[in-house]
Amino acid sequence: MDEQSRFGPATPPLRDTGPVLERIARRLAARHGRAFSRETIAAYVEECAELLGHRARNTLHLPILVERFADQRLGALAKASGLCPKPVPQVLFVCTENAGRSQLAAALLRHRAGDTVEVRTAGSDPGSEISPIVQQLLAERGLGTDDEFPKPVTSEVVAAADVVVTLGCGDACAVLPGRRYVDWDLPELSGLDIESARSVCTALAARVDGLTRELVDAPVPGTSSDHGHLGRSM
Template sequence: MSAVPEVLFVCVHNAGRSQMAAALLHHHAQGRVLVRSAGSAPAESVNPAVVEVMAELGLDLSEEFPKRLTTEAVQAADVVITMGCGDACPVFPGKRYLDWQLEDPAGKPVEQVRPIRDEIDRRVQRLLAELA
């Protein structure tokens, strides 16, 4: 593992779960972890309800945009965390893969996205404790 571990969060659209996870890990890690997120089929934009619930925590996702998953991003990562992308995520030997089963915030109102955000936050903080 490199001096600074690299974590890649992957979901299908890179518009919700992986964006929240990346922002939360980036926030908590304060530079101790390199964080990226991507999607196997990126959406046009980040889910507005996700932007709103993250703003409640003081995290601004308004400038973020969904990014396409690349083989290079997976190869560069020490830990790859998938969130419901199934077989669309390429698998390389020697990587640590985690699959987080999380509800998709797509189409849900803010009240239903908050608990998803909070669960992601708990998992991100556990992951950070393991990496530290």
């Protein structure tokens, strides 16, 4: 699905932010208006524009990314607050730049689990674009990153997750009660030769397989038997 068909008419680059952000807020109000006020939605849109704006190399697609980021955050907030159903477990992958390992792991899990798991990604210090090595590794498996892009980790996305998988971001990810945290200690892809990067991808795929089996077989997210040995819970 292309950007225009998913988000409606294209918006111009964020030169004059006011009208652009207002249009984004109106579209998001049609999706999230039952859960949140127009003021809350507008505030999220403005904050997302600020968070993404100073990292963007190319502002041409920035309005689309702002809308997508705000949409994801509002959806996560609604689920974390119990304002909308949460029919499947949610997994959040967090690395430093949200451009390498977290994106690779997320694409592998989406492919492996399909619609039985909802997958999100974030970074403690996000970069400007997904790493080319991730694109190559996924292309070798016939996969892609879909509509993903580097974005900062936010509290509502952590709160909505049943499992938070960290990949080298240290203590930068918020630790919230009731979340289950797992650390996958794998090398950063940046600077690796292609064979070493493929080895990391293979290791990630194996861990994703194990995580998928546990999540899909678990009876209900949040029960005492759920994800029992995945990691520490707070």
